[in-house]
Amino acid sequence: MNDFINKLYRNHSLIYKGLLFIVTTFLIVYLFPKSGKFKYSFEKGKPWQSENLQAPFDFAIKKADEEIALEKKTITENATLYFDLDTVIVRRIKKKYPEIFYENFSDSIYNRQKEILLKVGEQIISELYKYGVLTGSYDFNDEKSVVILDGRVEKHKTIYSNLTHQDKITPIIERVLLDQNLNAYKSDFVSLFFDLIEPNLVYDKSFTEKVLNEELNKISYTRGSIAKETLIISKGEIIEGDKFQILKSLQSEFESQVWNESNYNWILFAYTLLVALALLMLLLFLRKYRLDVFENNTKVTFIFFNIFLMVLLTTLVINYNSQYIYVVPICILPLVFKAFFDARLGLFSHVITVLLLGSIVPNSYEYMFLQIIAGIVTILTVSELYKRANLFISVGQITLIYIIAYFAFFVIHEGSVETIKWQTFGLFVLCGFATLFVQPLIYAYEKLFGLVSDVSLLELSDTNSKLLKELSNKAPGTFHHSLNVANLAESSANEIRANAMLARVGALYHDIGKMKNPTYFIENQSTGINPHDELSAKESARIIVDHVINGIEIAKKHNLPDRVVDFIRTHHGSSLVYYFYMKEKEIDPDAIKADFCYPGPKPFSKETAILMMCDSVEAASKSLKNPTSTKIDAFVESIINKQIEDGQFLNANITFKEIQSIKKVLKHKLANIYHLRIEYPE
Known part of the structure; x- marks a missing residue:
């Protein structure tokens, strides 16, 4: 029994995902229509692509909506x-x-x-x-x-x-x-x-x-009927006029039939399979390409919740009036996912959601084409969401794409622009305005799910914040060092297209643990007295290493997001406090190396790897005497190559090419910082 409980505990994360998968599947299927779907796809003005179609049963030819509306008007x-x-x-x-x-x-x-x-x-x-x-x-x-x-x-x-x-x-x-x-x-x-x-x-x-x-009640909604096995349309025949209305009547009759219990259960089972397959593809994508997201149950719940929310909103609008289907701001989905995760995950989730909605919306091909194109435009155009102008420009571009694509589809279907429904363009504009709601929605999600977006990172980057003010007062040297590291990290992240804002914020807060014992760190020693002279090498190393643990405690106390705490936790990885280790070895040649190492973990993202490089290079650059371009280049190469040899970047998804680009940025920046000045006359 204990083994079973222990096994459940070890696999509780997978069990939760399984339950979440099942619940989301059944909730979405519950919203879907419980009738059959016409197996033929056809559009007015286009050739019939399938084989010759004969009436599968007797059915009445329904009048067109325009025809009925004209009768009612008369x-x-x-x-x-x-x-x-x-x-x-x-x-x-x-x-x-x-x-x-x-x-x-x-x-x-x-x-x-x-x-x-x-x-x-x-x-x-x-x-x-x-x-x-x-x-x-x-x-x-x-x-x-x-x-x-x-x-x-x-x-x-x-x-x-x-x-x-x-x-x-x-x-x-x-x-x-x-x-x-x-x-x-x-x-x-x-x-x-x-x-x-x-x-x-x-x-x-x-x-x-x-x-x-x-x-009005005497109006007949049908005109004539089609007998079973009557040829309705031949392959290649153009679908227009009465042919189109007969096909629409057959489709409507097929989907509105009263299904018996057996048919109903089969349809329910089929919808469940389709929805489960779509959601399973999403989980497999996360497991293969976004393992950090997959292992975080909160983030997986967040993704599934948003997909279900979009299906729910779309279903409610369709049940009210399917003409307003384009008012639903589906593009909020990739915007939200890009703000919290990345563009690739945002687009994949958007496509999965649109595929699910294709089962319930009218004109599914047109709808799916418009929404997928709009989602791609959203991913390609929206950058730096914390800048308000960028969001407005992107929403304008999305609305324009909607209008252009809808116009093209209408002309293809109708063959002219004379009967175009201009009010539909108004729906796209309303959809654009609704998409602007993404900003307050992101804020609400941050509070509900504990996630962090670039908007929050922008707020955290303010050096007048309470915590950074405290750092500048208690440890001014560390604060100045953090500012320099932040500038280096931001430039490096921009060079390799990493999250520059995240790298900057992580760099600003990475050393807040030094506030606990500021004078034990050389950048804060202004009196010339070094308290380490009174301590053993082991004690000094422990104080130096503890600034990571102290930083995590301070960050938690001030409610800093986990994404920022990760920088504090990983900025030294499992590296060695080399100075005090060598000092101890002079006294004890058998000194244990592990006593002088940081606890880790090693950097596990591009941004945290960038911080480790920038932090080491900036701190060590203070020891350079008479820096020249050649010295700086050799110095940067030496430090970063040593980190590579120690295996500090093995867990980070960073390539050698990107590391070379970062080296180039650091060399250029340090050369500018330590450039020679002319001697001014006294």
Whole structure:
């Protein structure tokens, strides 16, 4: 039992990765559509590449979305408006009219004329209420068909312009009076009807919409059908018009069929295999090319989490409206991975994610082409992410690539630009703005996963930070040495295309352990007194070696990232404190060499190897007397060759060619530092 537990403990990292792999696979499969996928790939305007296709079953030909939209538009535009009529109002007005008429017209008008005017007024009422007077003003087309309901019973059928609007009352009065040659009484009648007329037509919106919806529901979404084994399309035939719509109908019918339990399980199993295969390729890539990332469970979790997050966001957008698919900023993925890891890992993970999304997005070939091209552009254009201008320029380039590629695909599919959907370009611009969210996202990831990006490294490189201020106060000589090493390391890293910012920050903090006993290090001895004179060689060596351990403790206390602590841990590797070892050998020829060696580990990256070279060369350069170009060259060669002979760079992925380039930089820099000056006159 104990052996089993010990075996589990020894392999707990692999067990965790296995569980993470299984959980991520099932989560992604859960988001995938649970139906079959049409096995044929086709595009409008292109030849049919497969063999002759016959209908595998009976299916209806679906109308195109544009055709259905046009039918809906036509029905909506020709829809009948329904108004409710209040008959009581008309009866009340007709009854009230004679009384008001005699009140408004003076007694000076003789009776015969009054009777004529009274009848004219009744005629005006009839004209006004022929169909009814509206309660308000509505924005309907004058030719719209109108039905007037009296208690849900159709009373009149007319057009909207025949109804009496409030602003039509005066023109109707004028027209009736003009026909009777009674224009002289216009103001009297207008005044009379202003107080008398009441609206009696109310727009019945709910009933109108109900009837409209009934008409819309009658729309047939299909036109005709295809019988089983009917030839649909022949090989090489151009896919356009009805052929394209029939193929789309077959695809839709195939993917929307109600699958039985057996089919469902097989589809689920097949999707699981595909997703598992893609994620397995990612794990194998990490194990072969990024072993340091593979062995770090936090980093592997981070990578899998981001891939799942992109699949989740894309699925949510597709479920809402697949037209907005290009709003999802997939290019955030390579940006984030490049910020925390490297470009190669960023691109590989991006491609794996796009391949996974190809199973759920419409127009999968077009989508995958656009996203992979955009990912490549992201990797190639984004450098030094901590510089804000670089991110904006890169996002602009990514957006431009999206637009160009989409334009090319549209022209290939449609054969013209007349029907191009300009709003899609707006989606690409929105995607660009969403990609800018990568900066706060990187900050959040740093806090959640304990990772370090170049943005954080830029902050750590500030020499006014609390820890570097303390170093400059307690150990000014060490601080000056660290600045010189930082400049050398940055130049060397730039020369071999390593992470210059990381190398600089590592160099700034590599000797912070000397703050504990600053006077025991020669660069901080300003009084001429050397405390090592009072100690044995072993004690002195232990103090010198302990500055690495002390540095790690101080770094942990101040929450420096592990990437920076690695420089403190490795900058001397397993090298020998040569001076005190030789001093001890003078006293004891059998002195144990291991007592005078640093504990390691040896440098395990290009950046940490660069620091070891720069640190040794800069420190030893102080001992040069009358430095010349020849002396400096021999001096640099001697120190770095000794480190190579000791095997200090065996664990670092650095080549001899790169070491030669670093030597060249160090020789050039030291030659500039120790250049001869002319003697100034006193």
